[in-house]
Amino acid sequence: MELPYLSYARHLQNRYKARVYRIGVDGLFSCPNRQYDGKGGCAFCDGRGGSAVYHRIEEHASSRLGYAEQGQLFESEISGVSLDQRVALILSQIERGKAFVQHRYKAQQYSLYFQSYTNTYDSIENLKTLYDTALSTHPFVEFIVSTRPDCLSQPVIDLLASYTTKVEKVWVEIGLESANQQSLDVLGRNHDTDCYIRAVDSLHLRGIGVCTHVMLGLPNEGRADYLATARLVNRVHSDAVKIHNLHVCLGTRLDDWHRQGEVTTASLRRHVSDSIFFLRHLHSSIVIERMMCETPSHRRVSPRLFPDKHQFLAQVTDGMLSHGWVQGDLV
Numbered sequence: 442m443e444l445p446y447l448s449y450a451r452h453l454q455n456r457y458k459a460r461v462y463r464i465g466v467d468g469l470f471s472c473p474n475r476q477y478d479g480k481g482g483c484a485f486c487d488g489r490g491g492s493a494v495y496h497r498i499e500e501h502a503s504s505r506l507g508y509a510e511q512g513q514l515f516e517s518e519i520s521g522v523s524l525d526q527r528v529a530l531i532l533s534q535i536e537r538g539k540a541f542v543q544h545r546y547k548a549q550q551y552s553l554y555f556q557s558y559t560n561t562y563d564s565i566e567n568l569k570t571l572y573d574t575a576l577s578t579h580p581f582v583e584f585i586v587s588t589r590p591d592c593l594s595q596p597v598i599d600l601l602a603s604y605t606t607k608v609e610k611v612w613v614e615i616g617l618e619s620a621n622q623q624s625l626d627v628l629g630r631n632h633d634t635d636c637y638i639r640a641v642d643s644l645h646l647r648g649i650g651v652c653t654h655v656m657l658g659l660p661n662e663g664r665a666d667y668l669a670t671a672r673l674v675n676r677v678h679s680d681a682v683k684i685h686n687l688h689v690c691l692g693t694r695l696d697d698w699h700r701q702g703e704v705t706t707a708s709l710r711r712h713v714s715d716s717i718f719f720l721r722h723l724h725s726s727i728v729i730e731r732m733m734c735e736t737p738s739h740r741r742v743s744p745r746l747f748p749d750k751h752q753f754l755a756q757v758t759d760g761m762l763s764h765g766w767v768q769g770d771l772v
């Protein structure tokens with residue numbers, strides 16, 4: 442069945458004529474938006490970062506520090522982790538990730554994904570060591586680095602661009618979340634949309650693909666905001682998007698607001714409807730890498746009941762097909 446949107450799986454199949462699986466790694470990066478004691482940060486962030494399911498065995502025990510108010514100290518320095526230890530950690534994660542996707546999916550081709558926290562937030566020397574070592578372990582198809590728009594200095598972009606000849610494609614995933622500056626301020630993102638636009642332009646100039654993270658269901662946001670966000674993503678020619686429904690994680694500022702009754706999260710029906718609205722306003726060439734949050738249930742306060750990804754995607758697909766709607770038909 443032809444999906445009414447450009448799924449990531451279809452994009453990979455079209456481009457590589459094969460299924461390519463991501464191996465996510467956590468290089469113990471920190472975040473410039475959190476204080477050294479873990480305070481601050483984005484209202485929705487529980488300080489644990491994104492992680493692949495095969496690394497979550499350690500999640501209950503680990504607690505991450507942040508950065509800020511500590512000059513130029515990065516988390517690894519604050520917590521006393523050496524570069525060698527970070528390299529060893531990444532190598533073991535790659536081995537574990539490969540074993541997992543080989544066993545579960547019979548995978549043969551892989552992309553390398555620096556997933557957790559702000560993966561460009563370190564000295565250029567450390568970044569190069571970590572990236573080079575990880576990329577030397579396997580002929581990866583794509584190299585993907587997740588970061589904030591304000592952590593893409595020219596030297597960092599130069600370093601990332603140096604890998605465009607070594608893999609098929611280098612991607613940077615950038616958190617935008619919303620085109621509404623008030624929302625960014627409420628969330629404590631500490632960057633503006635101009636910063637995002639500059640980052641995307643600079644990456645595109647060096648042939649690096651951009652995947653933009655956006656959120657639907659933010660406090661006080663509605664369809665007009667989703668439309669503005671879709672239009673901004675279209676305008677900068679973001680190559681892909683990851684759409685997240687608002688999740689409330691334990692211990693976050695959002696959790697406080699939720700307990701006070703100030704914030705609610707979307708029902709399945711509302712997120713399906715909002716996602717369809719967003720897709721219809723998104724250019725048809727933009728790859729849809731994700732459409733819902735997958736925060737593990739032990740960290741998630743709300744929504745407590747949400748179906749798995751496959752049920753959710755089936756409802757989006759059925760909803761669009763039944764009306765003859767496709768991605769981008771309202772652009």
Ligand code: SF4
Pocket residue numbers: 472473474475481482483486487488490558559589616
């Ligand atoms: S930028 Fe990312 S890691 Fe940093 S506080 Fe926000 S969500 Fe958390």
